[in-house]
Amino acid sequence: MLWQKGRRSDNVEDAGEGRGGGPSFGGRGLGLGGIVILAILGLVFFKDPTALLGQGDPGASVSPQTREEAPHRAAADDPQVDFVRAILGETEDTWGEIFAANGQQYEQPKLVLFRNGVRTACGSASSAVGPFYCPGDHKVYLDLGFFQEMQTRFHEAGDFARAYVIAHEVGHHVQNLVGVFDKVNDARRRGASLQGASGLSVRQELQADCFAGVWANHSQQRQHWLQEGDIESAINAATAIGDDALQEQAQGRVVPDSFTHGTSAQRVHWFRTGLESGDVGKCNTFSGAI
Incomplete structure (x- = not known):
């Protein structure tokens, strides 16, 4: 992937060393070291962030906690940071165009880099959560060491796979802007199931997969970088x-009633749907079978 062609975003911040309790990641060579992943599911970079953070409410906006130190602009001389800035810049351009075409203005999210917590x-x-989106502050959070974990755990180190991680989390931001988080939360309060093979969580995650594909389609048209x-x-x-692949690996059996993100086939299908069409209208995972 010729990601160097991308416009660099100014919305990447560095929260520095957190209080997540794991090992220290000093310098430019980030790695996961001894971080304990939340079982194997902790590696899933498309998790419902509020569930991972203990809120359990994918549509809720909670009051921000007091931060001891505000994030500052991330170092521009780190190649990993440069990569993140290039990908985020392309998501800004893509969604800015799509929103403008529909008479709306796109609110660019901040992407916060952190270490440990x-x-x-x-x-x-903590870093064990993996990349996530917080609807309460409209920010994507990423510990760059997760990219190393992708290589060691999934044997997948390609630039486009890493871009896909970022694009999916930005997809959750798009969902938040257009009201999907609120509608999912309302439906859940009315008794709709959050988990399960056809649950709201799976449908929400698959839509973010589709949005990541839409981004890939539009960015390729602009940059010809794949x-x-x-x-x-x-x-x-x-x-x-x-979900099926992770459950099979973790426990030797598949339990559809506990699905939160969809099967491997579903995730691939919806990413391809967005990639091949470039049309957000094709990403309605909340209607009919998935």
């Missing part, structure tokens, strides 16, 4: 983190 409007989180093997890299990542 971070305090957010959704609560405190290379041979890039799409396969993202597909492989999506396959590896399907």
Whole structure:
């Protein structure tokens, strides 16, 4: 992936060393070291962030906790940070165009880099959570060491697979802006099931997969930056983190009633739907079978 062609976003911040309790990540060589992942599911970078943070409410906005130190602009000379800025910049351009075409203005999210742990409007989180989006403060949170974990756990280190991680979390931000989080929360309060093979959580996550594909379609039209093997890299990542694949690996059996993100086949299908169409209208995972 020729990601160097992307426009750099100014919305990447560095929260520095948090209070998540794990090992220290000093310098530029970030790694997960001895971080304990939340079982194998903790590696799923498309988790419902509020559930991971202990809020249990995907549509809630909670009062921000007091931060001891405000984030500052991330160092521009770190190649990993440069990569994140390039991908985030392209998500800003893509969604800015899509929103403008529909007579709306896109609110650009902040992306906060952290190490060990971070305090957010959704609560405190450690690196074990993986990348996540907090609807309470409209920010994406990322410990760059997760990219190393993708390589060691999933044997997937491609740039486009990593871009897919960021694009999916930004997809949750888009959902938040257009009211999906609120509607999911309202439906859950009326008794709709959050978990399960056809539950609201699965449908919400699959839509974010589709939005990531929409982004990939539009960014490729602008930048022509995808290379041979890039799409396969993202597909492989999506396959590896399907609920069925993760459950089979973790416990030797599949329990559809506990699904939260969809099967490998579903995740690939919805990412491809967005990628091949470039049309957000094709991403309605809340209607009919998925």
